[in-house]
Amino acid sequence: MSPIKPAMLTINEFRQWARIGRTKIYEEIGKGALPAKKVGGRTLIPMEGAERWLASHPSLGER
Numbered sequence: 001m002s003p004i005k006p007a008m009l010t011i012n013e014f015r016q017w018a019r020i021g022r023t024k025i026y027e028e029i030g031k032g033a034l035p036a037k038k039v040g041g042r043t044l045i046p047m048e049g050a051e052r053w054l055a056s057h058p059s060l061g062e063r
Helices: 011-018 022-030 047-056
Strands: 008-010 035-037 041-047
Touching: 008 011, 008 047, 011 022, 011 041, 011 047, 041 047
Parallel strands: none
Antiparallel strands: 008 041, 035 041
16 A cells, blocks of 8 residues: 555645755745645645645756
């Protein structure tokens, strides 16, 4: 059985997944590049949006 892929990531989970800091995460959310949702007091990032965000960045050597 394969592991279940989470639909949403907490800020800390996204930080570990993307290997970037909290300040950069909130900058990306603030400029609208990274989608986020408030659920209660928590900020959650949809996995689909996280993957789109990563795909939007060029690989080394690309422009």
